Amino acid sequence: xxxxxxxxxxxxxxxxxxxxxxxxxxxxxxxxxxxxxxxxxxxxxxxxxxxxxxxxxxxxxxxxxxxxxxxxxxxxxxxxxxxxxxxxxxxxxxxxxxxxxxxxxxxxxxxxxxxxxxxxxxxxxxxxxxxxxxxxxxxxxxxxxxxxxxxxxxxxxxxxxxxxxxxxxxxxxxxxxxxxxxxxxxxxxxxxxxxxxxxxxxxxxxxxxxxxxxxxxxxxxxxxxxxxxxxxxxxxxxxxxxxxxxxxxxxxxxxxxxxxxxxxxxxxxxxxxxxxxxxxxxxxxxxxxxxxxxxxxxxxxxxxxxxxxxxxxxxxxxxxxxxxxxxxxxxxxxxxxxxxxxxxxxxxxxxxxxxxxxxxxxxxxxxxxxxxxxxxxxxxxxxxxxxxxxxxxxxxxxxxxxxxxxxxxxxxxxxxxxxxxxxxxxxxxxxxxxxxxxxxxxxxxxxxxxxxxxxxxxxxxxxxx
Numbered sequence: 001x002x003x004x005x006x007x008x009x010x011x012x013x014x015x016x017x018x019x020x021x022x023x024x025x026x027x028x029x030x031x032x033x034x035x036x037x038x039x040x041x042x043x044x045x046x047x048x049x050x051x052x053x054x055x056x057x058x059x060x061x062x063x064x065x066x067x068x069x070x071x072x073x074x075x076x077x078x079x080x081x082x083x084x085x086x087x088x089x090x091x092x093x094x095x096x097x098x099x100x101x102x103x104x105x106x107x108x109x110x111x112x113x114x115x116x117x118x119x120x121x122x123x124x125x126x127x128x129x130x131x132x133x134x135x136x137x138x139x140x141x142x143x144x145x146x147x148x149x150x151x152x153x154x155x156x157x158x159x160x161x162x163x164x165x166x167x168x169x170x171x172x173x174x175x176x177x178x179x180x181x182x183x184x185x186x187x188x189x190x191x192x193x194x195x196x197x198x199x200x201x202x203x204x205x206x207x208x209x210x211x212x213x214x215x216x217x218x219x220x221x222x223x224x225x226x227x228x229x230x231x232x233x234x235x236x237x238x239x240x241x242x243x244x245x246x247x248x249x250x251x252x253x254x255x256x257x258x259x260x261x262x263x264x265x266x267x268x269x270x271x272x273x274x275x276x277x278x279x280x281x282x283x284x285x286x287x288x289x290x291x292x293x294x295x296x297x298x299x300x301x302x303x304x305x306x307x308x309x310x311x312x313x314x315x316x317x318x319x320x321x322x323x324x325x326x327x328x329x330x331x332x333x334x335x336x337x338x339x340x341x342x343x344x345x346x347x348x349x350x351x352x353x354x355x356x357x358x359x360x361x362x363x364x365x366x367x368x369x370x371x372x373x374x375x376x377x378x379x380x381x382x383x384x385x386x387x388x389x390x391x392x393x394x395x396x397x398x399x400x401x402x403x404x405x406x407x408x409x410x411x412x413x414x415x416x417x418x419x420x421x422x423x424x425x426x427x428x429x430x431x432x433x434x435x436x437x438x439x440x441x442x443x444x445x446x447x448x449x450x451x452x453x454x455x456x457x458x459x460x461x462x463x464x465x
Contacts, residue, residue, distance in 0.1 A: 001326035001392055002026050004206065008165050008195055018160050020208040021314075022322060023086040025197055026391035029321055030384050031087045032142035033149075035127060036220035037213045037310045040303030046213065049149045054115070054124050056148050059182040061112050081143045082150060085207040087214065088142070113289060120293035122300055127221035131292050132285065141219065150207075151179045154192045157208040161195050171196045173205045215310040216317045220302075223281075226295045230280040233295045246283060246291070253279035316372045324368040325385055329392040331359045338393065346404045349428045352393065353406070353460045356430065361463050369464050375434045379410055382432065404428050411442040411461065430460045439463065 002025045005012045015022050023029055038050040081088070114128040130141060146153065154175060161170055170193050178190035196203040218224065226233070230250075237243040257275050261267065284291040299306065332338060335355050359365045369376055369385075376382060383398075386408045390398040398406060404427055411431040433439040439461065446452060451459060 001322070001329045001388075003322065003326070004195075004208070007197065008169055010164055014164060015160075015208075018164075018208075019210050019212065020156075020160065021087070021211045021214060022318075023206075023208070024322065024325075024388060025086060025206070027388050027397065028086055028088040029317070030089055031209075031214040031216055031314065031317055033087075033145045033209070033213050034215050034219050034310060035125065035141070035145055036299065036303075036306055037215065038145075039123065039125070039300070040220075040306050041212070045152070049152060050123070053126055053145060053148050055182060056180065057111055057115060057126055058124075059180075059185075061115060063185075064111070080147070082146050082207070084205050085146060085153065085209050087209060116289075117296070118290045118293050120290060121297040125221055125296050127219050128292055128296065130219070131221065131223050131226055131295075132289070150175070151188075151190065153207050153209060154178065154190070154194065156210065157194055157206070158192045160208060162193060165195055169195055171203055171205075211314050211318075212307075212311065214314055216313040220306045220309070221296060221299050226284075226292070227277045227281050229295070229298075230277055233280075233291065233298060236298050237294050242288070242290070246280070246288065249283055250276040250279050320371040320376065320381065320385060321388060324370070325388045328356075328359065328365055328368045329389050331363065331365055332356065332389065332393050346428070348394070349404050349406050350457075352390075353428060353430050357460050357462045366464055369432070369434075375464065377410075377434070379413060382408060382410065406430075408432065410434065411438040414442050414445055428458050428460070430462055432462050432464050434464050436465065 003012075004010075004020075004023050004025060005015050007025055012022055021029065021031065035050055035053060038046045038053075041047065110129055110132055114126065114132065115124045117124050126144065127141060172191055173194050173196075174189060174191045176189050177187040178192075179188040180186075181188055192205075194205045194207070196205050198204070234243060234246060237246070254272050254275050257272075258267070280291070332352070332355055338351055338355055360369070371381065376385065387398040390396070390406075396402070398408070407427065407429045409429070409431065411433045414429075414431050431442055433442065442461065446455065446459065455461065
């Protein structure tokens with residue numbers, strides 16, 4: 001597995017003791033920086049980083065209110081993705097989407113409202129932008145954060161590199177927008193000595209990220225959590241008039257629903273809860289944005305739990321995408337003739353899937369498909385896991401548009417139609433049977449589609465239990 005530690009000849013233990021993520025250098029690791037991990041941290045430098053993020057956005061609000069032309073604001077608000085940390089959700093290499101101009105305008109329009117805390121929360125939190133707009137994801141807010149705190153990340157990497165990496169593997173890089181002077185509005189250029197890899201014939205810097213500022217699933221402040229915890233948020237509201245008003249609006253929404261309902265069957269409590277959740281979300285967005293602030297205050301008070309959640313998510317991601325993917329990759333690389341092929345053909349894909357099946361079923365690699373002691377269940381995790389393995393075996397993404405296309409998916413998701421549609425392109429598919437009933441079900445589907453003869457030729461069932 002081409003990780004930072006083995007590429008630069010460093011014992012993984014040394015990197016871990018430094019507190020950095022041992023990033024892969026073939027495809028993104030699905031982790032992102034959560035600002036609440038900075039805010040909740042007991043490290044003064046992390047608290048300062050959170051303050052710096054807020055200060056940057058406050059400066060942008062000042063610029064906008066002074067009537068600065070959008071092009072000038074855009075110059076500072078143009079948060080291009082910094083791919084050198086190898087964190088994110090890109091399937092091919094480390095080049096993701098970054099923050100587009102239209103998205104930047106959208107953020108700027110909501111920025112002032114997002115920074116207002118109405119005297120409720122202790123601090124402003126930029127994640128409030130994403131409570132107001134559920135179309136935005138954690139990878140985008142992570143891009144924003146990396147841009148603003150990049151000077152810290154470069155310095156963090158440089159400090160480790162100078163002390164632990166062979167100088168021949170280091171190079172000076174000048175970063176034109178390493179920091180911003182919020183008094184003059186001018187970017188500050190800095191030069192760092194950093195580790196590098198060769199990318200398309202040119203040296204490309206690599207950035208390390210502390211493992212205690214990243215997580216995998218959702219930001220601690222997120223829209224789903226806000227809606228699901230509406231009753232807990234209501235209980236924290238110390239403004240009696242507001243609490244009574246919101247409760248009355250929720251029950252009025254339930255009343256309207258029941259009056260319009262024609263079905264004789266009594267609605268379940270879960271259905272009524274959904275009505276209240278939707279009304280709570282609508283109220284916050286349309287007329288009571290202070291509800292966001294009460295939620296944020298609740299999360300501020302959950303700092304210890306948030307730090308524990310973040311560390312747990314990192315450990316599970318580390319287990320699956322680094323330790324387990326590395327183990328499976330090593331097993332495949334040890335198979336004579338499987339790796340290092342010139343070109344890529346159907347025979348290579350078949351060899352890969354047969355080898356994969358053999359390792360998982362016969363050679364004790366079933367535990368590679370576990371995360372936190374449980375079989376991985378999300379198709380997105382399966383995609384990311386096998387994409388990382390495939391990169392290290394064939395040097396390309398599993399999702400590259402090259403024939404034959406290879407698909408690895410949960411057996412219970414197989415319907416046969418997609419396979420039949422792509423069979424003319426010599427597609428190959430591996431179906432992961434995570435429990436006994438998966439195998440029975442998928443075999444019935446295969447038979448119903450008349451595909452029995454394809455098993456072992458282009459359809460491969462892999463028993464993972």
